[in-house]
Amino acid sequence: xxxxxxxxxxxxxxxxxxxxxxxxxxxxxxxxxxxxxxxxxxxxxxxxxxxxxxxxxxxxxxxxxxxxxxxxxxxxxxxxxxxxxxxxxxxxxxxxxxxxxxxxxxxxxxxxxxxxxxxxxxxxxxxxxxxxxxxxxxxxxxxxxxxxxxxxxxxxxxxxxxxxxxxxxxxxxxxxxxxxxxxxxxxxxxxxxxxxxxxxxxxxxxxxxxxxxxxx
Numbered sequence: 001x002x003x004x005x006x007x008x009x010x011x012x013x014x015x016x017x018x019x020x021x022x023x024x025x026x027x028x029x030x031x032x033x034x035x036x037x038x039x040x041x042x043x044x045x046x047x048x049x050x051x052x053x054x055x056x057x058x059x060x061x062x063x064x065x066x067x068x069x070x071x072x073x074x075x076x077x078x079x080x081x082x083x084x085x086x087x088x089x090x091x092x093x094x095x096x097x098x099x100x101x102x103x104x105x106x107x108x109x110x111x112x113x114x115x116x117x118x119x120x121x122x123x124x125x126x127x128x129x130x131x132x133x134x135x136x137x138x139x140x141x142x143x144x145x146x147x148x149x150x151x152x153x154x155x156x157x158x159x160x161x162x163x164x165x166x167x168x169x170x171x172x173x174x175x176x177x178x179x180x181x182x183x184x185x186x187x188x189x190x191x192x193x194x195x196x197x198x199x200x201x202x203x204x205x206x207x208x209x210x211x212x213x214x215x216x
Contacts, residue, residue, distance in 0.1 A: 022055050022214055025062045025071070027079040027105065031086030031120075035079065037110045041186035042078055045206040048186075053143060053211055067091040071098050076213050077105045080183050082112040085120050092123035099124075099166075099173040104213045107176045108183045111156050117176070121166070130164035130176055139163070139175070142211040144204035151201045153194070154181035171216070175209060182206055 026042060028035045042061050049055045064070045064077070067090055071077060077098075087095065099105060107117060121130070133139065135149035150161040161180035165172045184192050185202020194202075 022057045022076075023062075023074050024057055024076045024078055024210075025064045025074040027071070027077045028063050028065045029079065029081075029085050029087065030066075030091075031084040031116065033081040033083035033085050033113060033116065034110075035081050037081050038183040038187055040188045040191065041080075041183040044188065045186045045203060045210070048203045049207050049210050053207055055210065055214065057210075065091075067094050069094075071095070071103065072101070075103060076210065077103065079105060079107045080110045080113075082110050083116070085113060085116040087120045087123050089123065092120070096124045100168055103173070105174045106209055106213075107174070108181070109176070109178045110181060110183055111154075114178055121174075125166060128166050128168075130166060133163040133165050133175075137163075139172070139208055139212045142208040142215075144208050146205060146208070150177060150180050151205055152180060153185040153198060153202045154192070156181075172212075180205075 024042065024046065026035070043059060046055075046057045046059055046061065050057055050059070061078070062074070064074065066087055071094065095105070107113075109117070118130070133149070135147060137149075140146040140149055150163040152161045156179065159179045162178045163180075164176040164178060166174040182202050182205055185194055185199050186206060189196075189199065
């Protein structure tokens with residue numbers, strides 16, 4: 001309990017000192033999955049947001065481990081990958097404390113992580129479930145309009161794209177984007193050779209997520 005209180009005090013200190021801080025970090029997790037996937041994606045999204053939304057995000061996102069107290073320095077964490085994920089009980093508790101204290105986690109399934117993710121999220125929030133966001137959710141109506149909800153960027157199984165959330169007292173604290181592959185669309189053009197309009201949709205949706213979190 002003392003450790004939990006100390007962590008909350010640390011996080012509240014950072015929030016007080018950096019009330020308007022706009023920083024993003026990549027979440028490094030165990031289990032063997034490629035947490036480092038889409039290396040050019042997040043920097044490109046940050047550049048897009050700094051240009052289009054006038055955010056002041058550090059163009060070089062840092063990397064933090066799930067169990068590290070350093071996650072409390074960042075109001076926005078991004079997580080992606082294809083394969084296995086594992087959180088220890090201590091890591092799950094750390095992530096839960098971070099999210100309940102005001103942090104936000106965006107998880108973008110780069111295809112294949114969903115069954116592993118659900119198992120580990122049950123450790124973080126055994127009393128909460130992922131809930132699908134409707135197309136009328138404000139995250140789809142920020143600077144860029146997505147009246148049909150989450151856009152489809154890459155095709156895999158012919159499934160529709162879905163956005164799931166975990167909430168705490170009506171606050172969206174975790175967003176899971178599934179069957180969309182936003183991160184692929186953020187990457188350098190030559191990585192996937194996506195048409196420009198597809199890349200633009202991915203960047204705009206990513207910008208909406210960032211805008212929603214930093215305005216909340």
